[in-house]
Amino acid sequence: MSDLLHSTLRSNSSTNIAGMSSGAQTPAVPYSRPTSPGAGGNPIQIGFVGIGAMGALMAKNLANYRATHVPGSPAILVWNRTASKCEALLNELGPSKIRIAQALEQVATECDMIITNLANDEVIKSVFQQLAETLKDAPPQRNKIFIETSTIYPTLAGELDLLISSIPHCRLITSPVFGTPLVAASAQLVIVMSGDYRSKKEAAHTLVPAVGRKVIDLGGNLEKAPTFKLIGNSMILGTLEIFAESYTLAEKSGIASAEVHNLVKELFPAPGLIRYSERMSQNYFDASTGFSIDGGIKDASHIRRLTAVHNAPMPSIDIAHQHLITARAIHNSRVQAGKPTVEVLDWSGIVAGTRVAAGLDGFESPAGVVEEE
Numbered sequence: 376m377s378d379l380l381h382s383t384l385r386s387n388s389s390t391n392i393a394g395m396s397s398g399a400q401t402p403a404v405p406y407s408r409p410t411s412p413g414a415g416g417n418p419i420q421i422g423f424v425g426i427g428a429m430g431a432l433m434a435k436n437l438a439n440y441r442a443t444h445v446p447g448s449p450a451i452l453v454w455n456r457t458a459s460k461c462e463a464l465l466n467e468l469g470p471s472k473i474r475i476a477q478a479l480e481q482v483a484t485e486c487d488m489i490i491t492n493l494a495n496d497e498v499i500k501s502v503f504q505q506l507a508e509t510l511k512d513a514p515p516q517r518n519k520i521f522i523e524t525s526t527i528y529p530t531l532a533g534e535l536d537l538l539i540s541s542i543p544h545c546r547l548i549t550s551p552v553f554g555t556p557l558v559a560a561s562a563q564l565v566i567v568m569s570g571d572y573r574s575k576k577e578a579a580h581t582l583v584p585a586v587g588r589k590v591i592d593l594g595g596n597l598e599k600a601p602t603f604k605l606i607g608n609s610m611i612l613g614t615l616e617i618f619a620e621s622y623t624l625a626e627k628s629g630i631a632s633a634e635v636h637n638l639v640k641e642l643f644p645a646p647g648l649i650r651y652s653e654r655m656s657q658n659y660f661d662a663s664t665g666f667s668i669d670g671g672i673k674d675a676s677h678i679r680r681l682t683a684v685h686n687a688p689m690p691s692i693d694i695a696h697q698h699l700i701t702a703r704a705i706h707n708s709r710v711q712a713g714k715p716t717v718e719v720l721d722w723s724g725i726v727a728g729t730r731v732a733a734g735l736d737g738f739e740s741p742a743g744v745v746e747e748e
Contacts, residue, residue, distance in 0.1 A: 403589045406576040418448040421581070422486030424479070424502060425525075426455040428663070429552070430492035431464055432559040433524070433586050437490075438472040440562075440585035450474045454482050483509040488581065490522045495673055496531050499523065507538040514543050520574045521547045522582075524566075526608065526670075528677045529598035532569075536597055546574040549597050551604035552587060555647075557664055562586055569593045569600035605681055608674045609692055612722075614643075615651055616695035619726035622655050623733050626740055632656040651723045658738060660724040661717040668706070671722030672699045698728025705737045 421441070423434040434453055441448040453461045454476040461475045476482045482489060483506045493499045506521075521539055523532070532549045539547040548570030558564055564587035568575045572595065579590045593599035618639070625635045636656040640649055654660060662668070675696040682689045702724045709715050716738050727737030 404579045404583045405590055405592050406572075406579050408580055409573070409576045418445050419487040419581075420449050420452065420485055422452045422454070422476070422482040422489045423492075424454050424482060424489065425492040425494075426453055426457075426460040426464060427492065427494065428556050428667075429559050430455075431460060432556055433490070433492060433552075433564075434473075435464060435468065436559070436562045437582070437585045438468055442472050444585075452476050452482055452486055454479055479505050480509040482506070484513055484515075487518065488520045488522065488577070490524060492524045494525075494670075496527050499525055499527060500531065500534065503535050503538050507542060510542045510545065515545065517544060519545045520577055521545065522550050522578050523547065524550050524552050526551055526604050526674055526677070527601050528680065529601040529605075532597035532601055546571045547597065548574050548578055549600040550578060550582075551600055553604070553607055554587075555650075555665055557650075559586075563588045565589055565591065567591045567593060567600040567603050569597050570595060602681065605674065605678050609678045609689060611647075612671065612675060612678070612695050613689070613691040614648060615723060615725050616691055616698065616729075618648075618652055618655060619698065619729040622726055622740075623729040623735065626730070626735060627733055632740070654721060654723040655726045658716075658740060660721045660727075660738070662719040662721040663717075665721040665723065668699055668703050668720040668722045668724055671725070672696065672703065675699060695725060698725045698732075701728035701731060702726070702737065705731065709738070 418441075421437065423430065423437070426434060434451055438451045441451070450470065450472050452474045453464060455461050458475070461473075465473045465475055476485075479502065489506070491499065491502060493502060503521075510519075519542075521535075523535060527549075532547075536547050539545045548568055550566055550568045552559075552564040552566050554564040562584060566579070566582055566587040566589065568578065568590055569592075575590075575592065583590055591603070593603055622632060622635055625632065633656060636652050639652040643649070643652075654665070675692055678689065678692050679696060682692070699722065703720065705727050706715065706720045706724065724738070726740075730740055731737045
């Protein structure tokens with residue numbers, strides 16, 4: 376969902392996979408190609424569940440890539456609770472690349488590989504319960520791989536595995552991704568994987584380079600990839616909090632936001648950081664090309680829960696969580712008053728929380744120098 380880690384990794388081509396010796400080059404796909412991909416050597420049927428801001432772009436890139444690079448590959452079967460999002464994708468790509476499932480049960484029974492990208496843990500668990508119930512009534516006769524790409528709390532992986540592993544020939548891997556919709560659109564996501572080795576091989580060679588640019592393997596424990604994703608997001612969120620506080624102090628002390636942004640570009644020359652800084656400096660908080668504040672609050676809640684379990688305090692995340700909630704409350708009040716600045720607030724809007732705490736306007740901070748009294 377966030378592109379800070381993506382930007383950092385991209386700037387260092389010698390970044391190591393966990394377990395590799397320092398200085399070793401990280402392959403884009405850290406597995407050999409499966410010797411017998413798919414069912415009987417035929418192209419597999421892929422299903423994609425969750426055609427949201429990220430999912431639609433991932434499904435689109437996957438469909439385009441397979442149509443060009445995998446001869447005879449069937450159209451991607453897509454399903455979303457809001458059917459209009461699937462219809463928009465079908466209209467854009469055509470029936471040779473996209474088919475719309477009439478029900479979630481159709482995805483369960485027809486697909487060899489099912490990729491999910493959904494909003495929150497509750498929705499994910501509900502979807503997997505429906506998939507599992509369908510397959511228990513109609514057990515598959517060949518291998519079926521489930522790839523969960525959302526940001527989840529780690530213990531949910533175990534719950535999902537109990538559902539899936541009880542079904543013959545079914546395997547689950549957790550595979551969260553790093554990157555904003557802008558990164559997803561260019562198929563440059565960084566993909567993290569945990570779970571069954573053979574399934575990871577199949578998934579990695581399906582997703583890279585179609586959807587992402589590299590895979591980081593975290594072993595067989597399904598909880599490791601979701602944990603790693605939360606650790607990465609804690610770095611990004613902590614940086615956003617520092618930026619928000621610095622912009623607020625600059626405004627209070629009479630420093631133009633443009634000057635702060637120029638300093639960010641000098642000190643933190645990572646595209647992801649620069650993009651978030653630019654949003655704060657220009658009061659541009661539209662999540663249509665970013666990451667929603669609701670998603671940020673969900674992730675912050677997961678991170679705080681994880682820090683409590685492991686007795687590893689992250690006070691910066693505690694404060695960031697408060698400021699995210701404050702920013703969302705201000706935005707919601709503007710929506711109710713008929714004065715929204717954007718439809719969906721980006722999590723860079725966290726700066727509204729620090730501004731209000733300092734006695735400033737949340738979303739309409741002047742870009743220029745504050746006049747001295």
